[in-house]
Amino acid sequence: MNHQSPQQVQSSHRRRILHAACALGLTVGLSGLVRADLVGILPHIKPSIVAVGTYQRTRSPAFQFRGTGFVIGDGFLVATNAHVLPDTIASENREALVIVVPGGGEQGTVRAVSRVADERSRDLALLRLDGGPALPALALAARERVLEGQEIAFTGFPIGSVLGMTPVTHRGIVSAITPISIPQANARDLNPALIRSLSNDVFRVYQLDATAYPGNSGSPVFDPQTGEVIGVINMVFVKSTKESVLSDPSGISYAIPVEYLHKLLAQLR
Structure with missing residues (x-):
């Protein structure tokens, strides 16, 4: 049987407390690092985020919001979910598929887009801006899968x-x-x-x-x-x-x- 002196027990207890404090400090430090990175990265993310919907001038509201999209590639492509897009557009009533870029006025800037690709089985779609200028684009990560806990x-x-x-x-x-x-x-x-x-x-x-x-x-x-x-x-x-x-x-x-x-x-x- 292993008997420890009071001094050894106290020393062991101090070591456990120190280890726990170091582990907690590491966790808090990593969390703070992520928050700091997010604060720094958001100004680069937000200009690429757009609202996807339909626009008809005679309608109230003229813009009908359907979901979010984000700009990729050459700055003329927008990625979103396929289900965000309407099945049909009432072009005879001058309805159009559009994105809204926040800023540039109270309601943002309306830009016409066209559907260029979709994959229903993955619920993904790509839109292309009908004319310039290009918008800031987000970079896509490599195809490798991310890790649980990331x-x-x-x-x-x-x-x-x-x-x-x-x-x-x-x-x-x-x-x-x-x-x-x-x-x-x-x-x-x-x-x-x-x-x-x-x-x-x-x-x-x-x-x-x-x-x-x-x-x-x-x-x-x-x-x-x-x-x-x-x-x-x-x-x-x-x-x-x-x-x-x-x-x-x-x-x-x-x-x-x-x-x-x-x-x-x-x-x-």
Whole structure:
């Protein structure tokens, strides 16, 4: 049996306290570092965040908000969720698909866009600005997957139709990487070949511990230290599929990994 003197016990106790304090200091220090990085990176993120919707001059309100998008590539491309875009545009009534760039007036600057690519099975879409000038673009991270526990942030327009066109940032971590298969938006889109494809087309999404809202659909999820986009917030298809048994929505949010956005971009080349 190991007997320790009172001095040894006291010394051991002091060492444990010191180790705990060092560990706590490291945790607080890392958290402070992430916050400092986020403060420094946000001025580079926010100019690339746009609101996606439709515009009709004779309508009130003229702009109908549908979700968030973010500028990538050459400054003329906007990434968002496919479900954010309307099925049809009433062009005969001069309705147009647009983005709104915050600033430049009380309501922001309205820019016309065209849909150039979409991937319904990943709920991603790309828009192209109809004319210049180019907007500041966000960098996309490499295709490698992120790690569980990694710090993240996302910026968008939560409930934008109510809270307005002010970009809002949330931060958290990747709490899990979970499998999902996103169904089509409408049953008429399903056919035997597509059903077989969906049954074999399970892919992984990021589960986040930060709360996103419907207007956040299409928001970029980024590394708060580098500003590189690692995913795209999805608040409809993934959430409804994963949580269909819940009577009330949870605070869990989901994001499509950026590797699928890379694949969609490759279709344009």
